[in-house]
Amino acid sequence: MTRQEVAVARSHVEAWKEVVSGSHDFVLILEDDAWFKPGARTAIDRGWRAALGRFADNERPQLLYLSYSDAGGTAVRHEVCADLFRPVRGLWFLSGYVLSREGAAALLRAMPVVGPVDLWMNYRFPEVKALALSRPAIAQRHDVTSDNAYSMMPFLARAGIVDGVSEAKPTGGAVCGPVLAWSGGRENECLAMALSMLGMRVRAFDGHEVPMDHRELSEVLKTFDALIDPPLAPAALTAAAADDRFLWLREADARAPDVVDSLLLPPRRSAVLRLNDQGGGTWRDICSLLQVSEPVAPFPSGVPREFRMFRDGRLPTDLNVEAPSRRESMPIDDSPWALPTSSRWRPSRKKDSIPNSSGCVVVEATMSEISPEFRVLTETFPGNLSSFAAGGLEHREDGVRVVIDVCKGEGRPYQSGAFVSARSFSYGRFQAQIQAVSGSGLVTGFFLHRGSPRQEIDIEFAGSDPRRMLTNVFFNPGDEGTEMDYGYRGSPCWIDLGFDATEGVHEYAIDWRPDRVTWLVDRAVVHERASWDPTPIPHLAMRVYGNVWAPRSEELAGRVDERALPASASFRNVVVAD
Structure with a gap:
């Protein structure tokens, strides 16, 4: 079998x-690139x-095909x-x-799968009473090769039909030896983004920093x-040239x-990135040097x-400090876009200055009535026990x-509400x-979010621990539309508020700039992140969200106490200033 056929067979098993x-008793199984034809529901x-x-219990089918293709018009069938x-x-x-459960057991007893799984299934029809x-x-x-980038599963998860959406995990760290690269100094930095993807x-420099000696270079490359x-x-430079691990790119x-x-x-260790007609590069030169496959996404x-x-952008005082306590921080995503655990990252110290807020107000909604600036969200996401309605x-x-309240219908056990801005904002x-x-098991969220690539900046409150605020950042690299949506934990950390966020109204703000993110409570700075602290700063336009949800994991907020439902959060005077 080909590698793709093996992967498909493994997913079905x-x-x-x-x-x-x-x-x-029965489960619907769909491949990632399936789509529903018109009239499918009926x-x-x-x-x-x-x-x-039409069948007695002992004759009922254990497998019902909803999707198939007649192999060259040769299929034999009994109406x-x-x-x-049949x-x-x-x-x-x-x-x-x-x-059915019995059908799945019969298929497992018939293992191993020999050849393509859909062909192998033709010999199992009598065992599972297939219809x-x-x-x-x-x-x-059939316009593209089957690929998770075109998966329908995230959409089913958003609709609440399924919950778990398996994520391909990005390479955790370098795909090869360390890379030293030099750019042309143009206005847009595409080389750094390409290597990140x-x-x-990737760490970029401006050129005016103090030159590093060999020991300092070795220290930096422990992280980047x-x-x-x-x-x-x-x-x-001479020492790096003598080290066969280093790759050189310009x-x-x-x-x-x-x-x-x-x-x-030697050519195997160096390459020149040729420019296309638009002044950007191509994947071929970089991927040939690194000996990796070219991404499906266009060169950024x-x-x-x-x-x-x-x-x-971390301050020197924030480097080489003790690891955070469990109270200050939670596990972060293990991805190439978050500092490794060996960096001993901890939340930056609170800054005394307050970011200039003299921007122009572009959205101001009291939220006392339905606003054209914010629409109702009617979907959900994996890991959420509630659907939004x-x-x-x-x-x-x-x-x-x-x-949020108990849902008496099918689907998720709880129903809640959410709103989202009608448009996206850049900074x-x-x-x-x-x-x-x-209430235990409940979370209030006010955050910025986008997909393709996924980026997010969060404020969240766990009802089980309302004297703290959870701040979080999710980062994935790429231009608009790049299918990179890795990460389910982000880089979270807790901030002590000094009051109970469930007992009164307070003003919370996210100040998002190209070089840093600052969180404010009642107009006082409580937390700040710069680039690589511990992730790059999100750079693409995002929408504003507000919601209440119930995490499937009890680590974040505990177990839902249904005796305390219905429960609610309140939002008012939502303001966006550019």
Whole structure:
């Protein structure tokens, strides 16, 4: 089998194991690139009713095909009714089907899978009493190779139909030896972004820093995998050239130190990044040097140099300090876009200065009534025990109440409310007056968020610990539209408030600038992050959100006490200043 066929077979086998060990008699299994045809809901409903209604219990199907392809028009089938047939052989694709617990056990007993799993299934039809819809209701994408980048699972998770969405994990650290690279000094920094997208921790320099000697270079490379325009003493350059681990990269118009030209580096360790017609680079030169596959995403245009992305903005006093206590911090994402645990990162010390807030107010909503600037959110996300619905928002004279309660219908056990801004914003101050929800297992959120790539800046309150505020940042690299959405923990840390956030209204704000993020409570700075503290600063436009939710994990907020429901948080006077 090909590598892709092995991966598909493994994914189905894992799904069968989950069905056997689960609590449901029947489970819907979908491949990642499936899509529903028009009329699918009606066809599936009629076929399912027919499958259950036309057969005795001992003859009911254990597998019902919702998606298939007739292999070259050779499929042999016995018609059952207008909605169903019993396949004999000749069905291709296995991208959507309903499977019973007994059927999953029968398939596992028939292991191993020999050849493509959908072909192997043709020999299992009698064992699982297979049926199929008269016409497939679900299809696979055939314009692209099956790839998680086109997965429908995140959309099903947002709708609350499924909860767990498996994430491909990015490379945790360098994909090769350390990289020394020099850019052409253009307005947009694309080289640093490209190396970051390839899974490297990238630190960029401005050129006026004090040159590093070999010992200082070694220390920096304990944290970072690639250095852009590094200020290096000649002896450090010579030592790096003699070390076969180092790779050297330069843009075609880069102004590298003169000594670099005299090092006579072998081609396997050095490359020149050629520029395209738009002044950007191409993946081929970089990926050939690093010996990695070229990403599906276009080569990035990068960010303006003035944004100072990938600079190490931490203060010297914040470096080389003791690791944070559990009360101050929580585990952070293990990704190339967060400092490694070996860096001993801890939250920066609170700054005394208050960021200039003289920006122009672009949104101001009392939230006492439905506003064109904010719309109701009716979806959810993995890890949330509640689904968001319009009924979870109650507009009153003193703002909007976000109510969470037990849900008596199907799906998630709780129903809550959420709102989101009608448009996205690039930098600014985002503030609201909030009284957080009280109760174990409940969280109040006020945050900025985007997808593709995923970036986020959070304020959250756990109802079980309302005297603290949780701040968080999620970062993924790339231009707008890049499918990089890794991370489920971010880089969180707790901030002591000195009061109970559930007992009264207080003003909370996120001040988001290109080079730093500052959190304020009642207009006083309580926390600040610079670049690589411990992540780069998000750089793409995001929307403003407010919600109340119930984490599936009890580590964040404890277990939901349903006796305390319904419960609510209040939001009012939401302001955005650019």
